[in-house]
Amino acid sequence: MAGRGSRLRPHTLTVPKPLIPIAGKPIVQRLVEEIADVMKQELEEIAFIIQEDFGKEIENHLLDVAASLNAKGVIYYQDKPLGTGHAIMCAQKSLDGPCVIAYADTLFKADFNLDESADSVIWVKQVENPKAYGVVELNEEKEITGLVEKPQEFVSDLAVIGIYYFKQGEVLKAELQKVLDNNIIHGGEYQINDGIKAMMEKGMKFVPGKVDEWMDCGNKNITVDTNNRMLQFLHKDGHSLVAESVTIKNSEIIPPCYIGEDVVLKNVTIGPNVSLGDGCVVEDATIKNSLIQSFATIKNANLDNAMIGNHATFDGNFTSVSIGDYSELV
Structure with missing residues (x-):
């Protein structure tokens, strides 16, 4: 959540977008609550990746969000907008064991059982116009075998919404470290997809978790x-x-x-x-x-x-x- 939310100005001039209230609660709090509901497990730790100049008042607010869910709150800083892969690696100390990674300007409603046999679950939503989204590619066993950004030819109609579960966070961390070390950049940024694709190439099992509703908070x-x-x-x-x-x-x-x-x-x-x-x-x-x-x-x-x-x-x-x-x- 280190982005400035420029498309939602003037409302993000004083607070980051994930703290804008939706139906009385900050976006990020509603997001974490929905994730906890899907996981059906207690959360041990919630790590927030922000810009350092957000200030202590906002940091304390985020720690209170974690406390409200009986979890330890941790703050990490991303001071340069170098992409999702870079942002995640700013919180690499928390990438250990089962974890969920989420972009904090997305809300969803879902009721699915997490496939505990999978190495990773990628939350997806069926969409009418897959050409406008990043989508997953599936094999006959309904496992994810690829990620395709804005496909011009039909791949699937399951769009990636920006929420991921990893059984072993340390494996993603190792692959993203290689992305950083080898300076693998797309659009001027380090992307999570390159770490995911490397995991797929090693035979790890990725499956979709289909959400019923996907709600964005991009602009007013x-x-x-x-x-x-x-x-x-x-x-x-x-x-x-x-x-x-x-x-x-x-x-x-x-x-x-x-x-x-x-x-x-x-x-x-x-x-x-x-x-x-x-x-x-x-x-x-x-x-x-x-x-x-x-x-x-x-x-x-x-x-x-x-x-x-x-x-x-x-x-x-x-x-x-x-x-x-x-x-x-x-």
């Missing part, structure tokens, strides 16, 4: 849509999403909505598909399909497909807005 519109879908999943599963401390005056909440602690609603209609972070004040407004972070003030608004940052103030006629932290649009 996609992130708002992901928030909408996550709210729908949580509501369907019976989760309580409205805090008891919410003050509601002459207002209606249309589920699914996440509404955090100490939110004040006056003369408003909220929902469906709205997240309101802690401490927000909303007056004389209608909001749907929107993601609003903590301590925002919104008045006289009719919002749809909006994303508003922490401590922001909005009072106006615009509908599909994107406002960063501590901004004012009045």
Whole structure:
């Protein structure tokens, strides 16, 4: 998670993208919780690969995420954007035994049993247009025999979503060290795929783990849509999403909505598909399909497909807005 998330600016100017809340929880926390659910095992350690200049407040936040899952949190730094293979090797001290590697701007929903006979499992999602993705190539036994980036001829319709399980992390570490030592670069970066392909060439067994839903957080519109879908999943599963401390005056909440602690609603209609972070004040407004972070003030608004940052103030006629932290649009 060392990237800057430039496509999601201005929301990533003050916090890294994986800490943007989706339905009230940071992206990275929801991701780790879903991984833990699929693995059906207790997590011993969660290693976060970040930029050093993210700061101690964000580091402490990440350590709290690990603690909330009863795991030890570890911070590693990647100070140069040299690719996924390089980023993983920044955390090589943690690459020992069974491990999961995940890109922290992806969310998924899945219910599959991990194939414990495999050396590795690569999470995949069936897609309509495989030419736009990196996909896996399968043999007759449904084992993965190759990785193909944006194939122009049909290989498969199973796209790699960026989450991997390795039975022996030290084997991946050894192969990625060879990638670094031999300066094997694609697109100016060291890639995890070169380590995986070397493992395949040695006869290691790779199998797909098919996910039911794959949600990205690449830009504002996609992130708002992901928030909408996550709210729908949580509501369907019976989760309580409205805090008891919410003050509601002459207002209606249309589920699914996440509404955090100490939110004040006056003369408003909220929902469906709205997240309101802690401490927000909303007056004389209608909001749907929107993601609003903590301590925002919104008045006289009719919002749809909006994303508003922490401590922001909005009072106006615009509908599909994107406002960063501590901004004012009045």
